[in-house]
Amino acid sequence: MIELRHITKTFNRGEVNEVSALDDVSLTIEAGEFVVLVGANGSGKTTLLNVIAGAVLPSAGSVFLHGEDVTGLPEYKRSRWVARVFQDPLGGTAPELSILDNFRLAALRTRRKKLTIGVTEPFKASVREKIAGLGLGLEDKLHQPMGTLSGGQRQALTLLMSVMDHTDILLLDEPTAALDPKSAEVVMETAGRLIGQYNLTTLFITHNLRETQRFGNRLIQMARGSIARDLKGKEKKGLKLEEMYEWFG
Amino acid sequence: MVFYLTALIQGLCLAAMGLGIFITMKIFRIPDITTDGSYTLGAAVTAVLLTQGWPLLPVAGATVLVGALAGVMTGLVHTRLKIDALLAGILVMTGLYSVNLSILGRSNIPLIDVETIFSSLAVFGRQVYNELWVSLLFLVVLSGLLAYTLRTDFGIAMRATGNSESMTRAMGINNDRMKITGLAIANALTALSGFLVAQYQNFTDINMGIGIVLVGLGSVLIGDALISWLGIRHIWLQLGFVMAGCILFQMVLAVALSLGVNPNMLKLVTSVCVLAIVGLPRLVRRKKL
Numbered sequence: 001m002i003e004l005r006h007i008t009k010t011f012n013r014g015e016v017n018e019v020s021a022l023d024d025v026s027l028t029i030e031a032g033e034f035v036v037l038v039g040a041n042g043s044g045k046t047t048l049l050n051v052i053a054g055a056v057l058p059s060a061g062s063v064f065l066h067g068e069d070v071t072g073l074p075e076y077k078r079s080r081w082v083a084r085v086f087q088d089p090l091g092g093t094a095p096e097l098s099i100l101d102n103f104r105l106a107a108l109r110t111r112r113k114k115l116t117i118g119v120t121e122p123f124k125a126s127v128r129e130k131i132a133g134l135g136l137g138l139e140d141k142l143h144q145p146m147g148t149l150s151g152g153q154r155q156a157l158t159l160l161m162s163v164m165d166h167t168d169i170l171l172l173d174e175p176t177a178a179l180d181p182k183s184a185e186v187v188m189e190t191a192g193r194l195i196g197q198y199n200l201t202t203l204f205i206t207h208n209l210r211e212t213q214r215f216g217n218r219l220i221q222m223a224r225g226s227i228a229r230d231l232k233g234k235e236k237k238g239l240k241l242e243e244m245y246e247w248f249g
Numbered sequence: 250m251v252f253y254l255t256a257l258i259q260g261l262c263l264a265a266m267g268l269g270i271f272i273t274m275k276i277f278r279i280p281d282i283t284t285d286g287s288y289t290l291g292a293a294v295t296a297v298l299l300t301q302g303w304p305l306l307p308v309a310g311a312t313v314l315v316g317a318l319a320g321v322m323t324g325l326v327h328t329r330l331k332i333d334a335l336l337a338g339i340l341v342m343t344g345l346y347s348v349n350l351s352i353l354g355r356s357n358i359p360l361i362d363v364e365t366i367f368s369s370l371a372v373f374g375r376q377v378y379n380e381l382w383v384s385l386l387f388l389v390v391l392s393g394l395l396a397y398t399l400r401t402d403f404g405i406a407m408r409a410t411g412n413s414e415s416m417t418r419a420m421g422i423n424n425d426r427m428k429i430t431g432l433a434i435a436n437a438l439t440a441l442s443g444f445l446v447a448q449y450q451n452f453t454d455i456n457m458g459i460g461i462v463l464v465g466l467g468s469v470l471i472g473d474a475l476i477s478w479l480g481i482r483h484i485w486l487q488l489g490f491v492m493a494g495c496i497l498f499q500m501v502l503a504v505a506l507s508l509g510v511n512p513n514m515l516k517l518v519t520s521v522c523v524l525a526i527v528g529l530p531r532l533v534r535r536k537k538l
Contacts, residue, residue: 055418079421086415094412098482101405105420113406113422115398145482 001201002029002052002169007061009047009225021047022058023225029218031168034195034202036212039222040248045205048222049171052203054078065169080110083162085155085191087174092158095147099138099157102146103127106161130160134190152183159190163198170195172204176211184208188215209244221247254377256503260496261384262445263464265391267472267495268488269438270465275473276399277411277431279327282338282462284439286345287319289458291440293349296358296453305366309444316440317433319345324429349455356455365448380449387445388492391438396485407431408484439465460516467523468495474526498522 009022022044029035037045050056051063054075062071065081086092093102104119124142132139134156138149146154155175162170172191176184192215195202206212212219219236221229229247231239266288273281291312298308319341326337350356366387371379398404410417410427417424447453472494476487505518 053419074423075418076421076423079419082419084419090413091415092419094409094416096412097405097409101408104402104405105409105417105422108402108406109420111421113402115401115403117397117400118402119400119405143482 001031001033001066002203003027003064003067004048004051005062005064007048007051007058007063009044009051009056010059013059020225022051024061025225025227026061027220027227029201029203031201032199033218034216035204035218035220036216037203037205037220037222038207038209038212038244038247039228043222044225045222046173049173049203049205052169053082053084053171081168082171083109083167083169084171085158085162085173085175087177089151089154089158089178092161093146093154096145098143098145099131099149100124100127100142102157103161103164106164109165109167111165130164131157134160134186136186150183152179152187155179155183155187156190159187159194163194163200167198168201170200170202172202174205174207177207191215209241212244213239213241251377252507253500253503254381256499257496258377258380258384258449259446260468260499261381261388261492262449263442263461263468263499264388264492264495265445266439266442266461266465267468267491268392268395269435269442270462270469271472271488271491272431272435272438274466274469275411276408277428279334279411279428279432280338281320281323281334281432281435283319283323283341283345283432283436284338284462284465285458285460286342286349287316287436287439288443288446288461289349289453289455290319290345290352291316291443292447292453292457293352293358293443293455294440295444295447296360297352297354299360299363299365299448300358302363305364305369309441312440312444313437316437316443319440320432320434320436321429323436324432327432328425328428346455349458353453353455357452359452360448361451365451366445367448384445384449391441392485392488392492395438396488399484399488404484460519463519463523464498465495467519467526468498470494470523470526471497474530 004025004027007022007025011019011021025048037048039045047056051058054070054073058071062069064070065078070078084092100119104123128139128142136153136156138153175191176187179187188211204216217233217236219231219239220227266284270284273279294312294315295308298311323337323341326332326340327334367380367383370383373379373382399408406417406422407427410422410424414424469491472491475490475494481487481490501522502515502518506512510518
């Protein structure tokens with residue numbers, strides 16, 4: 001599903017503040033895998049995610065999605081396969097637009113935005129039903145601007161928006177980092193449910209080791225721009241919290 | 250009475266430009282000042298084509314086309330060359346001055362003895378009522394079209410682009426192309442104001458666009474103040490208030506003139522008015538703190 005071949009990314013190349021964010025990273029992720037990405041700050045996790053999404057173009061190497069070379073494809077074209085939830089709750093939604101309008105755009109992520117009215121009564125009803133499933137009581141606030149909601153509510157809705165249209169790959173970049181523990185719980189529960197329900201290939205960055213233990217079927221640790229550990233299935237399941245603490249020691 | 254009626258009609262004629270500035274300033278958050286050029290461009294094309302005997306509809310079409318083209322130029326300079334939108338607008342606006350002059354062939358073309366939109370749609374005996382109803386009809390059609398566009402899927406994408414570019418990129422929207430399209434629509438609307446005003450005042454002058462962006466800006470700011478004060482969310486109501494802002498602004502200028510302000514001072518009065526609209530709320534807020 002996702003294949004990275006010898007990806008290298010250097011920021012500010014040739015300048016005093018040159019940073020090597022990724023150093024010859026090769027990685028294959030199969031369809032349906034739920035990969036948890038951990039690593040210290042500056043280890044290259046977010047850059048890796050951005051390279052897959054197309055927000056950052058690699059200095060060298062190539063990116064394949066579905067066996068198709070997408071290395072030079074801009075982010076807005078890769079959205080055909082990729083849905084994202086950002087660390088900043090403001091990043092994934094348009095704050096001044098209503099919840100309904102945000103969902104309308106999400107429903108058209110892979111399609112053309114035409115000159116026809118798409119926010120129809122049936123569409124409204126289907127969005128209301130989906131949002132009611134979150135159990136946050138937002139289904140009666142469809143016309144409220146997104147910006148009036150709390151960070152947790154917005155992240156939960158962003159997750160729901162990512163499955164409004166056909167999605168293969170879900171990229172979660174510390175979706176709960178800015179949230180209080182209770183909202184974080186709601187968001188992660190929603191994520192887990194949707195990933196299972198839609199069988200999404202997922203990359204999930206987190207600094208929360210409990211989440212690391214609880215979610216995913218593959219664990220990758222990044223260090224200094226390279227993959228330091230790659231644990232699958234049973235190896236990941238058997239991992240203890242104390243062991244992980246030591247990785248960062 | 251006729252005095253204020255004239256201000257009202259003037260406001261209606263300039264309201265298309267107000268809608269255009271609303272699109273760039275409030276929807277896309279781009280400070281576009283191509284306006285001065287595209288307004289005169291619209292008026293110039295209108296004058297030349299009308300004097301050559303073209304019927305009204307193709308003239309309006311041509312006006313929209315050249316206005317959109319001016320917007321596309323600014324958009325291309327801004328997005329492709331990554332030049333600041335303000336500078337991109339100044340570049341195109343300045344260049345358009347020469348373009349407009351060569352279209353006109355001289356600095357002024359009178360529109361006397363030609364069929365204008367006001368004379369061809371006349372139904373009342375008095376000229377001023379005809380002007381009023383024609384400009385009103387024109388605006389109702391235009392704002393109706395715009396309101397519909399903004400409510401479509403394309404319109405939602407447009408509104409989102411100015412709101413959160415990271416979101417729209419992730420939603421498969423080409424932000425650059427969307428901005429170019431937005432600037433095209435905005436400047437086409439501005440050119441249509443030139444189309445109306447040229448026929449209303451019965452001439453096109455090369456200097457008629459100087460400072461017109463400030464008139465539009467002031468109008469949109471008045472409209473926007475009303476919108477946020479009343480908490481209006483419906484996009485078509487917002488358009489209505491922007492148009493009301495255009496009329497109010499002309500009324501303010503009319504009152505200034507009626508108080509005996511020298512017409513030569515009108516640009517200064519315009520500047521001071523816009524300054525007051527922008528500055529006063531900030532002064533009040535500072536006092537409260």
